Amino acid sequence: MSKYIDQIKKLVTLQEIDTELIELKNKMEESPKHLENLKNELEGLEDQMEQLEDRLKLLNNQKKKLEHDIEEDSHKIKKSKNKLMMISNTREYHAMMREMDNLEKMNRFREEELTNLLEDLHINLEKKEELNNHIQNLRDELATSQATLVTELKQINDRIKKLEGARKKACADIPVPILSRYNFIKDRLHNPIIVSVKKSVCTGCFISIPPQSFVEIQKGEQILSCPNCQRLIYWEEHFSAENQVKEHA
Ligand SMILES: [Zn+2]
Structure with a gap:
């Protein structure tokens, strides 16, 4: 019995290492995404700035x-x-008066246009300043995120290395046939690989194991698999009983 408990414990330890490794590898894939989003946002704003500058050039011309x-x-x-x-000459005089009149009208029209144009310019210059601030803030955020990411990835990598070392050690303690079963399941199923059975329910797939298997598992003689999900299973109470003994010792 105690040999059985010992093997289960070792498998659970291995499971804990593998779970953390999976989480870290997911995190490693997720972490650069925030940075990617910031980069895309910045690119969009820089495009906007380009368009705004074209518009300002046009207005100035x-x-x-x-x-x-x-x-x-x-x-x-x-x-x-x-x-x-x-x-x-009267005719010439009137002709010139008309021409002057037209020129003045044209200039009044242009003055109006100029007033509108200056307004437009003013609005666009304000937009440019706002956009500039936004871009600058985003660039700062991007730089910070980049630095943070480098640190974060380094930390994750360090932790992964440590865990991989711990995994090797943990594997060395487990008999080869049991380890092979563990690895076989690991390659084919979603994490976790070894789970407890609580009140005859497998906590991996949440389906009751057959009474026959439940009797078997309570004996604590050999490592069983859930008939439904194939994960390695152990009886929760073996473990808590063992812990209680420890606490009292
Ligand atoms: Zn199951």
Whole structure:
């Protein structure tokens, strides 16, 4: 009986090591995902910034052109005003008046356009500043995450190495046929590999084991498998009884 308990204990220890190894390997795959998300977010914002800069360039060019046109036509108007004094022909006078009128109208229209454009520019410049701050914050977060990830992965790797050492030692203590059964199940089923039976229910698949098997397992003579899920099973009370003995000792 105590040999049986001893073997179960060793298998449970091995199981604990394997469970932690599985968790660590999952974590190792999950950890870089946050960083990937940040990188994608940053790329999106940088694209937005590029578009915004194109828009600002366009608006600035439009502004330059409008200011230039206003300036040019103002100059024309001024020149025409001076000329006007010297014209005696009525038809010519009216023609020039009309032309000046058109130029002034055009410039008023341009002034309005310029006002709207300046407003648009202002809004987009504010957007740019906001976006810039957002990008800077994200870059900082990314740098921090990167550093954290490096440390985290190193810690995980160190722990895995330690556990792999512990696993070797744990395996050395287990008789080869039992270890082969354990490894056979490990390669084919989801973790865990060895589970307790509580009140005749297998805690691996949560199905009752047949009464015959339950009687067998209580004897504590040989290591049994759950007839349903094939996991190695042990009777919970053997273990707690053993622990109680220990506590009293
Ligand atoms: Zn089962």
